[in-house]
Amino acid sequence: MKIAVAGTGYVGLVAGVCFAEMGHQVVCVDIDEKKVEVMKSGVSPIYEEGLQDLMRKNYAAGRIDYTTDYASAYKDADAVFLGVGTPELPDGSADLSYIATAARQVAENVEKDSLVVVKSTVPVGTNDKVDQFIQDFLVHDVHVEVASNPEFLAQGSAVYDTLHAERVIIGTETAWAEDRLKAIYEPFNLPIVSVNRRSAEMIKYASNDFLALKISYMNDIANLCELVGADIQDVAEGMSYDERIGSKFLNAGIGFGGSCFPKDTKALDYLADQNGYELQTVKAAIGVNTKQKTALFRKASNRLITFSGLKVAVLGLTFKPGTDDLREAPSLDNVPLLLSKGADIYAYDPVGADNFAKLYPEGPNDRGSITYVNDVEEALKDANVCFIFTEWGEVKAIQPEQFNELMRTPLVFDGRNIHPIEEMENSGVEYHSIGRKTVKSQLRSGVSQ
Numbered sequence: 001m002k003i004a005v006a007g008t009g010y011v012g013l014v015a016g017v018c019f020a021e022m023g024h025q026v027v028c029v030d031i032d033e034k035k036v037e038v039m040k041s042g043v044s045p046i047y048e049e050g051l052q053d054l055m056r057k058n059y060a061a062g063r064i065d066y067t068t069d070y071a072s073a074y075k076d077a078d079a080v081f082l083g084v085g086t087p088e089l090p091d092g093s094a095d096l097s098y099i100a101t102a103a104r105q106v107a108e109n110v111e112k113d114s115l116v117v118v119k120s121t122v123p124v125g126t127n128d129k130v131d132q133f134i135q136d137f138l139v140h141d142v143h144v145e146v147a148s149n150p151e152f153l154a155q156g157s158a159v160y161d162t163l164h165a166e167r168v169i170i171g172t173e174t175a176w177a178e179d180r181l182k183a184i185y186e187p188f189n190l191p192i193v194s195v196n197r198r199s200a201e202m203i204k205y206a207s208n209d210f211l212a213l214k215i216s217y218m219n220d221i222a223n224l225c226e227l228v229g230a231d232i233q234d235v236a237e238g239m240s241y242d243e244r245i246g247s248k249f250l251n252a253g254i255g256f257g258g259s260c261f262p263k264d265t266k267a268l269d270y271l272a273d274q275n276g277y278e279l280q281t282v283k284a285a286i287g288v289n290t291k292q293k294t295a296l297f298r299k300a301s302n303r304l305i306t307f308s309g310l311k312v313a314v315l316g317l318t319f320k321p322g323t324d325d326l327r328e329a330p331s332l333d334n335v336p337l338l339l340s341k342g343a344d345i346y347a348y349d350p351v352g353a354d355n356f357a358k359l360y361p362e363g364p365n366d367r368g369s370i371t372y373v374n375d376v377e378e379a380l381k382d383a384n385v386c387f388i389f390t391e392w393g394e395v396k397a398i399q400p401e402q403f404n405e406l407m408r409t410p411l412v413f414d415g416r417n418i419h420p421i422e423e424m425e426n427s428g429v430e431y432h433s434i435g436r437k438t439v440k441s442q443l444r445s446g447v448s449q
């Protein structure tokens with residue numbers, strides 16, 4: 001089938017490439033000419049495992065192309081997937097202007113019967129509005145319908161998640177739309193759940209917000225574990241054997257970030273408000289997460305008199321490993337706090353440092369300073385304090401004795417519970433983490449105690 005994809009962010013580009021991989025003829029549309037040139041040259045604009053290889057393979061095979069010329073892309077497409085952004089507005093609602101623009105461009109240019117498929121996460125009821133909007137602006141005498149097909153990929157494993165999705169949700173209002181969307185997904189050979197459009201839209205929010213709740217619940221329990229002398233990792237393990245609970249998403253830490261959970265919890269809360277309903281569970285998850293992001297900083301502030309004049313190693317800046325994305329990353333909450341308290345930060349991140357440096361350029365900042373370094377050792381060398389914000393492989397690989405050898409005072413605040421408590425005991429490192437006991441050690445001088 002001939003497929004056009006609007007938007008070449010995580011959702012659009014990964015979908016486009018995977019459709020091409022499955023044998024469809026794909027054209028990806030983006031307004032950014034430079035980005036289109038970069039993609040044509042075989043370079044992925046985002047860091048995502050396996051994506052660039054598939055882009056090159058399918059471009060060489062003539063199955064995928066990139067363009068800014070939306071009119072010709074939409075003209076004869078059997079389906080147009082909308083994967084444009086739906087960023088959060090200041091009131092927590094989703095900005096639908098990119099969806100509206102793309103929908104109108106389709107309506108004005110499509111010259112054959114076509115299915116418009118909304119892949120972006122949109123509030124319940126949006127597909128109905130997009131459908132009406134398209135009928136209003138349709139120029140040619142063709143049949144166009146709208147279907148919902150929410151995306152469940154996680155960054156860092158986007159291609160794998162798309163090709164091996166646990167389920168494909170399709171939300172349609174007619175058999176014609178359902179059949180066409182099923183035909184597109186047929187070569188993927190994945191379980192398909194076919195529902196109406198509003199249910200499909202809700203499945204996306206309900207799934208993401210459930211996961212956000214699950215993490216926040218564990219963070220809440222972790223904070224209580226600290227107070228009563230329990231260990232959150234042992235608690236999680238004990239819970240995980242219950243198949244009704246499952247073993248995934250039980251990791252307590254420094255709060256969830258990324259482009260989905262923070263945005264989608266606020267959007268569903270907003271939708272409930274708009275409908276006169278108080279969504280207490282999701283509101284609680286939002287509240288717990290906001291507080292959790294600075295839990296480690298508060299711990300460190302209670303432990304130290306000041307950060308002024310201290311070399312502070314920051315390991316990991318991105319919201320999770322495997323991506324260069326900084327959206328809603330806990331580092332964005334903690335770095336300014338540390339700078340305001342006079343910390344001299346030495347930050348390491350294997351792929352996120354360049355993006356972070358755009359927000360916090362190297363040099364003096366507030367009452368402290370920030371320097372970007374190329375490896376973990378450089379960050380830890382002579383440091384007084386170390387914060388772990390992202391569980392990158394090279395951060396997980398640090399041995400307790402390395403903290404001890406490299407740091408001036410091995411005082412570690414681990415926001416990802418990377419190190420087993422037993423390993424840290426007798427290592428000479430003072431080790432604080434989330435929901436577990438603090439490992440105390442007699443530190444060398446160099447930090448006010």
Ligand code: UDX
Nearest residue numbers: 151152153154155249250251253256257258260319320
């Ligand atoms: C998420 C969903 O997983 C995906 O299905 C949806 O389509 C988009 O949102 P993503 O944001 O890419 O994907 O990453 P994910 O791996 O889910 O992690 C989100 C955040 O939760 C990260 O900040 C991560 O560190 C945090 N997290 C995850 C925890 O704190 N604990 C956990 O147990 C799992």
